[in-house]
Amino acid sequence: NPASKIAALVQVSQPTVVDWLNFLREVWQEAFNDATQMGGVGKIVQIGESLFRDKRKYNRGRLLLGSLNNNNNNNVNVQNSSSSSDSEYDDYNNNAQRTNNRNYGRRVEEPWIFGIVEPTEEGQEVRFFHVARRDAATLIPII
Incomplete structure (x- = not known):
């Protein structure tokens, strides 16, 4: 927790640090909102x-959206992605459901x-x- 590290470093209470961080965040936000047009x-x-994009641990595989857990017996609904350019992943996207925590589905695009x-x-x-x-x-x- 950054606030607790700062509190220990400058020897003040954590609520004081949180209050100052919130104040600084507001100051920067106002300065940004009041900035003139470039x-x-x-x-x-x-x-x-x-x-x-996020990367998988040790840069293995691809991070895809289909690995979200569903509470109903671990089935995952995978939506068809017509924008996917990789045919090997299109096969996975066309299937209706995947089980467990497999990393199938549309690629993360943000x-x-x-x-x-x-x-x-x-x-x-x-x-x-x-x-x-x-x-x-x-x-x-x-x-």
Whole structure:
């Protein structure tokens, strides 16, 4: 627990540390919400997106959505994923149910992180956003 480690390090109570961490979180959130728009006439702004998938332990196999446990005799409902490009996994996706804790199903396709970088005189201003989709309706309001 980070709060207990900080409390031991600076020798204050854990509730005091939690209160300060909440205060700092609010300060940063207000600063971020009040930030001015990046870019403008004659300014260069770089934008990009990245997919951060989880990896299995020791980088073995693929992390798929179908390994969720269901309380009814450990059956897992697997939805058909037409976007899967691997034919070996399409066979698993087309089956109605899988048992136990097998790692079958659609691949985890999130989180997508959308970033904006603007060079400034002091260095760079960088902002990152967690986005559910990468379509125009989601990204244009951010830009």
